[in-house]
Amino acid sequence: MSGGGIRPQRSFSEAARQELKNRQLRDNLGFATGTIRAKRLNAVSEVGDWEEVRTHGAAIKDEALSHLEENLILLESKVEEAGGRVHWAKDADEAVEIIAGLIEENGAKACVKIKSITTDEIELNDGLADRGISAIETDLAELICQLADDSPSHILVPAIHKNRSEIKALFEEKLGESLDTDDPAILAEAARRYLRGKFLTSGVAVSGANFAVAETGTVCIVESEGNGRMCLTLPKVFISVMGIEKVLPRWQDIATFMTLLPRSSTAERMNPYTSMWTGVTPGDGPEEFHLVLLDNGRTSVLADPIGRQTLRCIRCSACLNVCPVYERVGGHAYGSVYPGPIGAILTPQLLNLEHRQANTLPYASTLCGACYEVCPVKINIPEVLVHLRGKTEKGGAEQLTFSAVAKVMQRPKLFSQAIKKAKFGKRLAELLHLSKGWTESRDLPDIPDESFREWWRNRDK
Amino acid sequence: MNHSESGGGIVTSKQAILERVRACSVPQVQAERSPAEAMSVDIDRFCQMLTDYRALVHRCHAHEAPSIIGRLSESKRLVTPQDFPSEFIPEAAAVVRDAYLSTRELDQIDTALTLCAVGIEETGTIVLDAGPGQGRRAISLIPDHHICIVRADQVVHSVAEAVAKLNESARAGDPLTWISGPSATSDIELVRVEGVHGPRKLEVIVVE
Ligand code: SF4
Numbered sequence: 001m002s003g004g005g006i007r008p009q010r011s012f013s014e015a016a017r018q019e020l021k022n023r024q025l026r027d028n029l030g031f032a033t034g035t036i037r038a039k040r041l042n043a044v045s046e047v048g049d050w051e052e053v054r055t056h057g058a059a060i061k062d063e064a065l066s067h068l069e070e071n072l073i074l075l076e077s078k079v080e081e082a083g084g085r086v087h088w089a090k091d092a093d094e095a096v097e098i099i100a101g102l103i104e105e106n107g108a109k110a111c112v113k114i115k116s117i118t119t120d121e122i123e124l125n126d127g128l129a130d131r132g133i134s135a136i137e138t139d140l141a142e143l144i145c146q147l148a149d150d151s152p153s154h155i156l157v158p159a160i161h162k163n164r165s166e167i168k169a170l171f172e173e174k175l176g177e178s179l180d181t182d183d184p185a186i187l188a189e190a191a192r193r194y195l196r197g198k199f200l201t202s203g204v205a206v207s208g209a210n211f212a213v214a215e216t217g218t219v220c221i222v223e224s225e226g227n228g229r230m231c232l233t234l235p236k237v238f239i240s241v242m243g244i245e246k247v248l249p250r251w252q253d254i255a256t257f258m259t260l261l262p263r264s265s266t267a268e269r270m271n272p273y274t275s276m277w278t279g280v281t282p283g284d285g286p287e288e289f290h291l292v293l294l295d296n297g298r299t300s301v302l303a304d305p306i307g308r309q310t311l312r313c314i315r316c317s318a319c320l321n322v323c324p325v326y327e328r329v330g331g332h333a334y335g336s337v338y339p340g341p342i343g344a345i346l347t348p349q350l351l352n353l354e355h356r357q358a359n360t361l362p363y364a365s366t367l368c369g370a371c372y373e374v375c376p377v378k379i380n381i382p383e384v385l386v387h388l389r390g391k392t393e394k395g396g397a398e399q400l401t402f403s404a405v406a407k408v409m410q411r412p413k414l415f416s417q418a419i420k421k422a423k424f425g426k427r428l429a430e431l432l433h434l435s436k437g438w439t440e441s442r443d444l445p446d447i448p449d450e451s452f453r454e455w456w457r458n459r460d461k
Numbered sequence: 462m463n464h465s466e467s468g469g470g471i472v473t474s475k476q477a478i479l480e481r482v483r484a485c486s487v488p489q490v491q492a493e494r495s496p497a498e499a500m501s502v503d504i505d506r507f508c509q510m511l512t513d514y515r516a517l518v519h520r521c522h523a524h525e526a527p528s529i530i531g532r533l534s535e536s537k538r539l540v541t542p543q544d545f546p547s548e549f550i551p552e553a554a555a556v557v558r559d560a561y562l563s564t565r566e567l568d569q570i571d572t573a574l575t576l577c578a579v580g581i582e583e584t585g586t587i588v589l590d591a592g593p594g595q596g597r598r599a600i601s602l603i604p605d606h607h608i609c610i611v612r613a614d615q616v617v618h619s620v621a622e623a624v625a626k627l628n629e630s631a632r633a634g635d636p637l638t639w640i641s642g643p644s645a646t647s648d649i650e651l652v653r654v655e656g657v658h659g660p661r662k663l664e665v666i667v668v669e
Contacts, residue, residue: 059492066487082634088475141648184649226644226659255624270584270641278634284597299481
């Protein structure tokens, strides 16, 4: 169901095998990623010093992460000075508890929501439903997923696996609309009618956040449809849940990220709407603002010197759109709200490399490096993938195998002996079999009777 | 709710998280920052960028603004912030000054008329910061038609300059709304549809 969390129920290869059977998904996804890829190149080429902006973005994030404690404390005090309240949540359950408590305090039975992967990460909708609170998604794509009882398949276009005729049928069934055509404009209009009523009557809204600036206490949400502005302006209570890694030190840093994010994500010069606010403003917008700062495994990512660059991520989804693996298997194969290359490194780390299925995700890659090239904050995803393979159990076997091979190969005598006796071949096969992730998709060649060296030596005889 | 027992006493989640952060001992690094460079502004290009994102652009001198606004609002109901400058308001217009109109009342009004704080040339963006003539956020959001007046001298070249210019508002905690074209979605088969929830029509009057 929509929500989803971060714990895959299948290994990646198992999930991928099943997902590959869905042709509709693959066609839709291929079309979407292809379109966005081309648009993104255009949007990026307009910025003359794009590479410098990327480098600067990475540097700001590294600074923010290396002073995380002081940035978070400063953010908290600035938000509270401005009349907001800050809450801290160690994990998903605690975050859900806090949010549910705030909604109940206000006597509300429902809330409107702005699309947010963080709220999906903590499975907020299910958690609220357990307490009898319904969460209404207000992003068109999320609404589609919610009505279809389906989980999002792409960070940016979560309903990309549904085509217009499926959406028309869904709206007719669930919203009681009778629609003349499946023209996207007609479908969007139906959603507008349905949701306007919700915006005008809801007392509480919940969102994620794209950035928060420590020195000013400003929180920022980037969006397209205006549902964010509605949620942010009309309900009496506004609650944002934000991963602790999203804090930026300085106000001016917003400029770098408002250049990097829209161009990398929707491939626009600028997205239609961005809202920035600090605490509450009397007479304008909500009367209460709550910011929930979420750890949920981020500090275990931060603890790893190579893995921590993952926390620079601004969730733009550019890496998904260039990934040959993602394009074929689709988002659902990653079994987590974080799909694609970023998911392959973020999900297992958030779970502290203790989750067996999640630990197969670093193998969901050909290490082609396309993700690294587009990443606006220069996360070296291939480097982290290899690093994680090395750290997980399976990767342990892979590393062991290759270091054994390397050792033998460095010593020609040993190598030819090994081959001659064919013992090494067998052992190699056994060892490789241990690291099933590696051999599953590759055929192990038969060990030839005559080694290449032997053949070379014997060829003229 | 926010606490857990641990050894010697009650540790709040805040303490627990910050303790874990500290334990990571991330080597401290500093990003180099340079002040936003002031660059010359090309109003033609600003208008081009606005048009690219399907805002409707009108260029005029200050004294021509009221008649343009009159024409654009087609003498339907107009809402303006309390402090909106009278000199821009067309004579015959049915203007409602916002005095905490309810959301439902705003929903009955056709057009919102506001000023803005900054225009950004390179992206075709206008930013409202709740300053003079801009009003509260609901005004420029709920009516289906937003007319925004930008003075040519409010336009800067880059996003970086805009952020620098908004420094004071950010520090004062004023709410900011960045607008680039009318609201839009591409959620259905990546076909762009204008106007899902925000105003479906955005008109920008550039006053020179
Ligand atoms: S890893 Fe980089 S490219 Fe991928 S979503 Fe995060 S910021 Fe974007």
